[in-house]
Amino acid sequence: MLDTIQRRFDVLAPYIEAFGPADAVKRPAVLLFHACNGVREHIRQYARQAADAGYRAFVVDSFMPRGWDHTAAVSLVCSGLQLHGYERSGDVLAAVWGLSQRADVDASRLCLAGWSHGAWSIMDLMTQRLSRSGSARLMDPTPEPLKGVQGVFLVYPYINFPARSNTHPWEYKPRTLAILARNDFLTAHAHALNIVNHLRSENVPIETLDLDATHCFDEDGVHFGAFMSYDRACHRRAEEAFLGFLDETLS
Known part of the structure; x- marks a missing residue:
């Protein structure tokens, strides 16, 4: 059953x-x-840093509303069994729609930031015209809220199958910065660059910051050897890039 926005x-x-x-x-x-x-x-x-810089920041939890704790999320979502990026793209659209109505939010100056699966969901949203029922798994999708999205910030985005950016052009083209990890085991760096170059050919204003790091390099406490390891220096570079990107796109 589809939700309304x-x-x-x-x-x-x-x-x-x-x-x-x-x-x-x-x-x-x-x-x-x-x-x-x-x-x-x-x-x-990251949200606190944005707030300290004078922006409003909203961390959107897609799992607790569905009754999933950390263990369930890892089992169901990280495994690919449930909630692919296309389905979660409805969360992104609904959050933009709802938060844009707040009196303390400038709906004409918004940025979407996503990490891994969150980045996948944002990118899948960019590929949809949102003109018919069922898009983004919503009954009444609308592109109207996206008019205020000035920037998209992606950190080690998942862009492997079945991410729609592999096969679909972006319908919306906000300024985009992708933080790519050269040792990302979920999306090979070379493949990510191919997608970035393809988006550029479609006039998406996308740039990259390529780091010698792994997936989840900015999550302190993560350590799975060559697959995922925390890197403090790369984390700081990503934070600096995040704040710089907000200043460039929203100020």
């Missing part, structure tokens, strides 16, 4: 964490979408 936002809203200056000023905002292991502390840290 209102229903999807109503389900997500209790699990959206808000960060920002303690005032009612209408400010630019960044929406952050976590990886397949759920909301982790490093995602909140």
